[in-house]
Amino acid sequence: MAAMTPLIETRGLTKHFGGLKAVDGVDFRLDKGEIRAVIGPNGAGKTTFVSLICGRIQPSEGTILLDGADITSMPAHKRVLAGIAYTFQITSIFPKLTVYDNVALSVQRRLLAKGRVTHGALASGVEEALERVGLAGRAETLAGNLSYGHQRLLEVAMGLALQPRLLILDEPTQGLSDGEIETFIALVREVARDATVMLIEHNMQVVMELAQKITVLSFGKILAEGSPEEIRANVAVQDAYLGGSHG
Amino acid sequence: MTMPRSTRKDIFLHLAVIAVLLAANYVLPEYHRSVFSRVLVLAVFAMGYNLLFGYTGLLSLGHAMFFAAGMYGAGLPIYHLGWNVPVSFASGIVSGALLALVIGLLALRTTGVAFMIVTMMFAQVGYLTSLFFTTWTRGEEGLVLTPAMRTLDLGGTAISLSEPSLRYLIGWALFSIVLLLSLWLVRSPFGRTLVAIRENEERMRMLGYDTFRAKLSAVVLSGTFCAGAGAAYGILFGYVGSGFASIQYSILPLLWVLAGGAATTLGPLIGTFFMFYIIDYTSGLTSAYLLLVGVALILLILFFPKGLLGTIRERWAKWLP
């Protein structure tokens, strides 16, 4: 395992907004096939950190490697083609378009990269992605008319339809019901069979059930990293995060 | 955006519109035929504008510069260099496309209100340029292209483009080509991409689309269509003047598209037709006919922002492209 090139590696990754260091010199490794959770108190820099990886924002310092290749200055849209898909924390779908068309945009992007877009390939790609998240019956609905939980699932379907190597999920279960969370956990497990998953999550139950490894961020730095058991036992984490959430 | 099953219905509708407009050439009285031929060419201008404003969501206040680039790009070589009609027409289109590429590269660095102001200012520079080089353009007075300059040489027989029926048919042909091209475009993956950029550009970027390039392509295509309209207008109606580069000709396509329905393929035709007739009628009554343009803009934006076809699509015919 250790000899393998990690899927994502960051070295000294830093981002400051004015005087505030949102991400501060983070060295990070993510192996292929992993399910990684990134946790931390509010304002710890989690969203900024994954946004740097997917290219939504540019780092102030440091480098990002994908499969050993430097992608630090690669624009976001090219990173998506290279296999990094990001789903937004605040649901970001196309509300005025149908569910079908929302997912079709992802499938189309993947097909365009390979060459031709045919109606058949588009339709089957959309169907498959909707099938996986359980929205197959809703293809004709306007995305804006879906319930909040279904919109989150649509967001995930758009990520899946890109067939990414790394799927970044930013607080995917926020606002979901317990039943929906169960479905979601099963979905992520299935996705993880052929992709690496990185999720920012506040719901500790989801984190403990899914993650093979947890990274804890605090004030822009990695506070701890390890298996769910190790993190649960870590005193520093309890102080900074788990304990803090009670007070 | 549409589903495959409505394909046949909307292609049929567009072909029917094209057929009716062809028949109009043979039944309309002379005056109305002449108005129709102008409306058809100006509708091409509106369709070009709609591609950017309606489908891509970029509101330009400077499209007169593309129309004028086509017009001067075709008219100046005809007038000064004696070029023939087809070559001049192509030169007009190329001028517009190149201008659109440069303007797109610059203006697309801005968004929203700044994009509107920047396009307006570039168009103003264009207008002033046409005034400044008055030796060649004769400024507001303009150049009159005589019928002799506007003849098509078809294998030895010269036919004059000032002949009303031929002029109508050429306008009709240009309109039909651009209409079908627009229909095909908005139903293509590229059209889907533009609409999605209009709705949520950041999401499109994170779905792997190079949104800048897509928007630039939209500006260039839009500018090219508008330049085609400008070139045809100059050649068919024999006049090339600075007035067509003025701010008013940037506002008019916005008005036509708003009236007919932004982001509908047939809206530009309906809007142009409607507003052209209203303005034509009132300009016979009063010199302050532009008052109507103002009133129409405000009423449309306040009460009818989706325009005629946009409202019909929303209420009754969801399949309209």
Add this chain to the structure above:
Amino acid sequence: MSFGPMFLLATMEGLVMAAVLALTALGLSLVFGVMRIVNVAHGEMFMLGAVLAWAISTAFAGHPSIGFVAALLVAPLVVGGVAMLSERLVLRQLNYDPEATIVATIGLLYIIQQLALTFYGADARPVQAPFNVRVQLPWFGYSGYKLFVIFAAIVLMLATWFVLTRTKIGLIMRATQYDRETALAFGIPVDRVYAGVFALGAMLAATAAVLVVPIQQAHYLMGRDPLLLSFIVVIIGGLGSLRGTIIAALLIGLSDGIISTLYFSPTLAKMLATLLVAMVLVFRPQGLFGTVAK
């Protein structure tokens, strides 16, 4: 004329131009600063002020200064009323959406301009200056009225600056500009502030126009140049900044006055200035329109 006197004349003309421009642009800048909308009909507010000044001053017999003073008092009030009416009837209904507002104010531009054409006509008409004094400068005598225009503009701008920075009204306006939602939460009647600011912006333009008609005749198309130049001033000077607006107006007014008196054709000067400003907007949009997006 040799260079010295020519240059002094050009500078004086440039200063008059800058004074009028600064007042007009200040109105546009204020509206954008507080309401975050671009009023494309701003030039027509200027024109309306000029046309009304002609109408009012010709209604008074006797010494021209009586009519002029009446115009200076009444015309801006009427224009302010027109602006407030359009704000209530149109802009507010659009919820101040930036793009829809631009389309609507373009409509307003045509309506005001064409109404002026209908009721005032297509002729350019002069207004007599309130007094006719010549002030002796080193090489030539110069119109005392033009010096008065410079003086009046300075006084009006000082007054505006005082209102904005030293009074409660100014504080309320700045609070609204800073954050609309918070201002609402603190019980500031944002609605009325907007109506007031929009009217005030138009009144500044109208006042500038009343000052200018004795120098330049009133015409229904006279709103175009002030609009474009105000845009230029506001963009160069930075939005909502009083100091920036004045500096930019001085810069543009002076250079326009000097350039057009001494060297180029005015068309070329306008062409290059417009191109330059467009480029400023393209390459430094964050400094100019950057605060629009929340």
